Amino acid sequence: MERVRRYLPSTQFLVILAALAVAGGLVLAAQYTTKPPQAPTLAAAQTAGGTQTSQDWLATLEQIQAASGVSLPQAPSQATVNQLLAGVQSSNLTDTVAKSLLINLASVKAQGLGDDIPTQEQLVSEASAQVSTSSLPAYTQADLQTVPQTKDSLHTYGNAVASAFAAHPNANYTGLLILFGYMLDYQDSNMVQPINQSAEDYIGFARDIAALPVPETLAPLDLKLVNDLAGMGEAAGDMSFALSDPARGLVGLQQFEALSNEVVGMFTAMNSDFKSDGIIFNKDEPGASWSAFLSP
Numbered sequence: 001m002e003r004v005r006r007y008l009p010s011t012q013f014l015v016i017l018a019a020l021a022v023a024g025g026l027v028l029a030a031q032y033t034t035k036p037p038q039a040p041t042l043a044a045a046q047t048a049g050g051t052q053t054s055q056d057w058l059a060t061l062e063q064i065q066a067a068s069g070v071s072l073p074q075a076p077s078q079a080t081v082n083q084l085l086a087g088v089q090s091s092n093l094t095d096t097v098a099k100s101l102l103i104n105l106a107s108v109k110a111q112g113l114g115d116d117i118p119t120q121e122q123l124v125s126e127a128s129a130q131v132s133t134s135s136l137p138a139y140t141q142a143d144l145q146t147v148p149q150t151k152d153s154l155h156t157y158g159n160a161v162a163s164a165f166a167a168h169p170n171a172n173y174t175g176l177l178i179l180f181g182y183m184l185d186y187q188d189s190n191m192v193q194p195i196n197q198s199a200e201d202y203i204g205f206a207r208d209i210a211a212l213p214v215p216e217t218l219a220p221l222d223l224k225l226v227n228d229l230a231g232m233g234e235a236a237g238d239m240s241f242a243l244s245d246p247a248r249g250l251v252g253l254q255q256f257e258a259l260s261n262e263v264v265g266m267f268t269a270m271n272s273d274f275k276s277d278g279i280i281f282n283k284d285e286p287g288a289s290w291s292a293f294l295s296p
Contacts, residue, residue, distance in 0.1 A: 094247040139210055139226045141219065149215035154279050155287070157215055161270070162286035164208040170194075170201035171229070173260050180239050180253065187243060195240040202233030218273065225266040228259045235259060 089096055147153050165171070176198045183191035206229035214222040235256035242249025271290050281287030 092245050092248075093251070094245045097247055139206075139223060139230065141223060143210055144219055144223060144226075145211070145213045146216045146219050147213045149217045151277065151279060153213065153215045154218075154274060154277055155281070157212060157218065158270075158274055158279060158281060158290060159285055159287040160212045161209060162281075162289050164205055164212070165289070166286060167208065168201040168205040170198045171205045171232075172198065176236055176239075176256075180242070184242060189243055192240045192243075196237060199233045199236035199240065202229055202236055204233075206230035206233065218270065221266050221269055221273075225263060225270075228262045228266065232256055232259045232263065 170176075176195065179191050179195050179198065182188060183195070206226045209222065209229065210226045212222075235252045238248050238252025239256060240249070241252070274287075274290060279287075281290060
């Protein structure tokens with residue numbers, strides 16, 4: 001019961017739910033009064049003589065309201081709903097989304113909606129918008145040091161990128177996913193620290209590449225690569241919260257995988273540029289790893 005109660009945002013929200021329950025009771029009472037159980041013969045006679053109109057039903061409902069001293073609740077104003085939604089915002093994305101979804105569902109139910117497909121799609125869309133929010137770090141062109149493109153500058157840059165990669169061994173896609181899967185499978189919080197170490201290595205990898213002199217024609221690829229690596233670091237940090245905040249952890253995983261695909265594209269394009277410009281790295285250089293980048 002305590003787990004359910006913590007998703008109820010406030011006393012004001014409970015009042016709204018109570019009002020909805022009263023409204024449902026009044027509607028059921030009105031239906032019973034206007035159409036009580038009848039024998040088949042009586043029903044047939046009424047069919048022949050005509051049935052009550054919707055106006056009769058409404059009049060009866062109004063009489064019940066007047067006699068009970070209770071009137072149908074008004075749908076909560078959007079200002080009230082917004083106030084409730086603001087009150088449930090927290091650093092825990094799972095709690096925020098769950099409470100927000102409950103508030104929005106209660107709001108549409110108060111308006112007689114909720115069971116129709118358009119309303120359900122709207123609720124899902126609003127929930128998805130919250131979990132899709134990200135604040136990726138952004139490097140700009142001004143953060144890069146560009147140099148004229150020559151064979152020497154390309155050669156130097158290729159070796160430097162390979163060295164930066166080797167300096168951050170925990171920036172490892174497969175290794176991180178293994179840690180993440182183990183943490184979820186065994187509910188092992190000891191995996192949080194190594195996952196965060198991987199996140200820090202991705203951010204450090206991005207920082208090191210951003211500091212390299214980059215040949216001007218590779219600058220657009222370099223900028224994209226730096227931002228994607230930094231984004232992977234932030235996403236990996238979100239993945240470490242998967243046990244305490246599942247929504248944040250899964251959103252981080254989704255973002256991490258999407259950015260990883262982009263990083264592979266950047267490395268592939270750079271490798272192609274090195275080859276087309278005749279840049280050759282001997283086996284004793286860090287850049288020798290470029291030749292094996294796309295090797296089966």
